Amino acid sequence: GENVEQHPSTLSVQEGDSAVIKCTYSDSASNYFPWYKQELGKRPQLIIDIRSNVGEKKDQRIAVTLNKTAKHFSLHITETQPEDSAVYFCAARGGFKTIFGAGTRLFVKA
Amino acid sequence: DAGITQSPRHKVTETGTPVTLRCHQTENHRYMYWYRQDPGHGLRLIHYSYGVKDTDKGEVSDGYSVSRSKTEDFLLTLESATSSQTSVYFCAVKTTSTDTQYFGPGTRLTVL
Numbered sequence: 001g002e003n004v005e006q007h008p009s010t011l012s013v014q015e016g017d018s019a020v021i022k023c024t025y026s027d028s029a030s031n032y033f034p035w036y037k038q039e040l041g042k043r044p045q046l047i048i049d050i051r052s053n054v055g056e057k058k059d060q061r062i063a064v065t066l067n068k069t070a071k072h073f074s075l076h077i078t079e080t081q082p083e084d085s086a087v088y089f090c091a092a093r094g095g096f097k098t099i100f101g102a103g104t105r106l107f108v109k110a
Numbered sequence: 111d112a113g114i115t116q117s118p119r120h121k122v123t124e125t126g127t128p129v130t131l132r133c134h135q136t137e138n139h140r141y142m143y144w145y146r147q148d149p150g151h152g153l154r155l156i157h158y159s160y161g162v163k164d165t166d167k168g169e170v171s172d173g174y175s176v177s178r179s180k181t182e183d184f185l186l187t188l189e190s191a192t193s194s195q196t197s198v199y200f201c202a203v204k205t206t207s208t209d210t211q212y213f214g215p216g217t218r219l220t221v222l
Contacts, residue, residue, distance in 0.1 A: 006152075009150075032209050034210065034211070043200065043213040043214065043215055043216055044153065044200070044213050045213075046210055046211070046212070049209075049210065089152055089153065091153075093209065096141065096158060096160055096166070097155060097158065097168065098143075098155070098211060099155075099169075100145075100152040100153040100154070101152055102150060102151060102152040103152045
C-alpha cells in the first residue's frame with residue numbers, strides 16, 4: 001500500500017542553525033504534500049504545502065522542496081528558534097487519502 | 111480551527127464496552143476523516159467520508175465503524191473496545207478549494 005517514510009525521527013539543533021527533514025513517498029499518483037507542526041498536547045497545524053507541479057515553495061523561514069522523479073520532498077527551517085521545537089509531520093495525498101509520515105521531533109537548543 | 115469540535119475530549123473506559131466519539135463541524139465541509147495517533151506511527155487513517163452516508167475504510171479500520179447521517183457530524187464507534195485502541199483520536203476536514211486538512215482538538219481515549 002501507500003507509504004511515507006520520514007527521517008530523522010529526532011533532530012536536535014542549536015538556535016540559529018538550519019533544520020532539514022526528509023520524506024519519501026511510494027504512490028506516484030500523489031500530487032499534494034503538506035507539512036504539519038504539532039506542539040505537545042495540541043492538534044497538528046498546517047505550516048506549508050506544495051503541489052506536484054511546483055519544485056519549491058518558501059514562506060519566511062520555512063521552505064519545502066519536491067523531487068517528483070525521486071519521490072522525495074523536504075522541509076527546511078532556517079534560523080531556528082526555540083519556539084520551532086515541536087513534532088513535524090510530512091504527508092502525501094493522492095485521491096481521497098492523505099498518508100502521513102511517522103514524525104520528526106525537533107529540539108532547538110537556546 | 112475550521113470550526114471543528116470533538117467530544118468527549120477525554121474518556122476512560124473498560125475493555126469490551128462500546129465507545130462512540132463525535133466530530134462536529136460548522137463549515138459544511140464534504141470530506142471528513144478519523145485518524146489515530148500513536149507514538150512512532152504518526153497519524154493513521156481509520157475511516158473517511160466523502161459525503162452524507164458515503165464512507166470508506168482507511169489503513170487501520172479493523173475494530174472501528176463510522177456513520178455520517180448529516181454533513182456536520184461524523185461518528186466513530188468502537189463496538190467492543192480493546193486496550194490496543196488506547197490512543198489519541200483526531201478528526202479532520204478537508205477543504206475542497208485547497209485540499210488542506212484541518213484537524214480537530216483530539217480525543218484521548220484510554221481502554222483499561
